[in-house]
Structures are given as C-alpha cells and as structure tokens.
Amino acid sequence: MFGSLTKKWNRKHLTDERFTFLFEEDSGGEVVVFDCETTGLDPKKDGIVSIGAVRIKENRILTDEAMHIYVKQEKQISHESITIHQIRHCDLENAVPIEEAIEEFLYFIGGRTLAGYYLEFDVAMINKYIKPMYGITLPNKQEEVSAIYYDKKISTIPQGNIDLGFETIIEDLALPKLQAHDALNDAVMTAMIYLKLKHTKSLRRT
Template identity: 50%
Template sequence: MLPRAIKRLLHQATISDQSYRFMFKRAPADEVVAIDCETTGLKVRTDDIVAIAAIKIHGNRILTSECFEAVAHPDSDMRAEAIKIHRLRRSDVEQAPIVWRVIPGFLHFIGARPLVGYYVDFDIAMLNKYILPLVGIELPNKRIEVSRLYYDRKYSDAPPGAAIDLSFSAIQRDLKIPALTQHDAFNDALMTAMMFVELRDLKERGVRIARQRTSPVFNPTGA
C-alpha cells in the first residue's frame, strides 16, 4: 500500500475533473470537519450511503451553524436491520436525491480540511466509492480517528493484557459527552466533534484518562 503522502501527490497529478483541484489547497488554519455517514449496511462494495453530515470545527469551537447535512436515495435495498439502526425508511429517502448529486456539495463544504470521525476509514471508504468515479481520485484529506486519540489518552501506557474498550459509548462516558440519539448522521457528527475537541484539549494539557484497576488494591488499614 502506498504511503498516504505519496498517494496524495499521485492523486493531485491524476485528478480528472480540474474543478476539484481546491481539494489540494491549503486548509484554513486550525479547521477540521467532523463527518458521519449512515449506510444500508457495512459492506462497502454492495451497500450505499443514505445520509451524510459534516460539521466544521475551528479551534475549540464547534460551528453547528456551518454544517452539511443530506439524505440520499440509495440504489441498494433498505434492509430491516439497517432501518432499525438509522431509522430511515424507504419512504423517508424516496424523494431524496441520489448520492451522486449529494457528493459535489459535500466536497465543496469540506474542501481540504482534515476529516475527523469515529472509525472514519469506513465512512471515507463509502464516500470514495462515489468520489473516485466522479472526480477520478479518492479523498486526499488527512484523517483523524477519535478512537485513536482516545486510546492514546487512556490505554497507551496500559500493561499487556489490559482490557481495552474503544466503543463509542465508552468514549462518550469517559469524556462526559451529552448522549444524543445515535445513528443520526448529524448527531453522530456532533458528538464526534465534541469528542475531538475534548481529547485535543486533554492532550494539550498533558492529562490522561483514568483507567479502572483490574485487581483490588491492598489497604493495610482494612478500609
């Protein structure tokens, strides 16, 4: 697999639609975008995006007034298992534009900003399925994974064999992030943005997240 920096240079040289060269410009200083996609399933090859949300973050400010939110009409079937998760029914997306019409607006919104997400590689893989045929390249944006930031603050010094929980709910609980309705693209992007801002602040202050001890601590007082 090519290193991402080399891949970025290759994409910059081979982009087929020159109107998207803005994707390689310098991103605004200290700005990132939290993203989330809701899909018909977890198979990139056969499943489709049904909702996309993106929220800009400037410094430690989450700019909810500067967001992108869209529902898309999928080509694949809306299976019952997925509907139970994201609660979007076939009737909810029937009149929505196909995802190919949604992608250009999303690309112009995110520009060259780094993309923040929870298991962001999956979201980007789903997006690239549409972006590659449209633009001729995959997303060149830097990726920031909140579960990695969380791991660094809580588990990077954990002893071998320590139990590690990188679930969304564990991060939410440790960081005291408000529990919004999950599997709604906007809510998930917003909670992810809050996680990112909090984790970056902890890193800047050199603060770690406490772990529960895995065994009782001997107390000679008997307390």
C-alpha cells in the same frame, strides 16, 4: 515522503479541475467531523443513506453551519438497516441523488483535515463514489478519534485492554449523548469527543 508521492499521484488522476481545492491543505486549522449512515457495512456493495458533517473552528463546533443530507435510494432499504438508523425508503422522498450529495460534501470539507469514529469505513464509502466520478480518493489528512482515545488511555491501563466502543468513550469523557445512528448527531458527538481529547493530557483509570 511516501504520503507526498501518493498525494501527487492522486492529484494527477483528478478528472474534474473544479476539485483541485481538495489538494490545497487548509491553512485555517479547521477540522471536519463527518459520519455516514449506510445500507450496510460493506463499501463494495452497500450505499450511503445520509451524510452528516460539522466543522470545528477555534475549539468550537459550528453546528449552525452543519451539513446533513439524505440520499435517494435505487433499491429498497433492508429491514436490518432500518432498525439501526430508522430511515425508511418513504423518508427519502425529498432526498438528492448520490452525485449531488457527494459534490456538496466535497465543497463542504475543502482541504480540511477529516476526523471521525470508524473513519476508515466512512472514507471508504465516500471513495467508492468519488473514484469513478472524479478519478481520485479523498486526499485530506485524517484523524481517527478512537486512536486518539487509545493513546490517551493506554498509560492508565498498561495491559492495554481498552474498550473503544463509541458509547463507552462518550461515557468515559462525561459528554452528553444525543440520539445515536443519526449521521449529524453522530458527527456532533464525535466532534465533542475530538475536542475533549485534544484538551486532555491523559485520561483517568476506569
């Protein structure tokens, strides 16, 4: 009930009727897995450098319909950030303004459920922009893959000392590893984790 009231309150504050579809829950059972590469880890002061997203439909990752967009930067990207995602300011010459990137992202996700690793952070980064732009925060249902992994794993490790690192999860599930800290690659790997966990009753002890 609380969630329903929050969604209604959120919908009431939508300032652009083009995006009413965000509040219409997807009936096709699709899930969107997304990831953001950013200039840092503080949503209040850092910005989005790139967004990668893929849809999952009927247990298939639709990589041929993926979204991968780079965002123009008003400030120089710090050396610390570049060492993580390897995106330099000069690599963003053909990037788009953040407003255009956010709009494209919203049309891509629609009312679908969102999934991700460290999803709370990525959602906070998106909300940072859509709140002043459209008066709302993302109303979509959300699923955190590390939480799903924990629930599947806890029965094999009663003491609860579970490593929730991204690489650890990838290795434990015997999934292929793509180049990390690339928004689209991270989204694809997270989608593989999501599907593997959805079709696994319990995980083996490691």
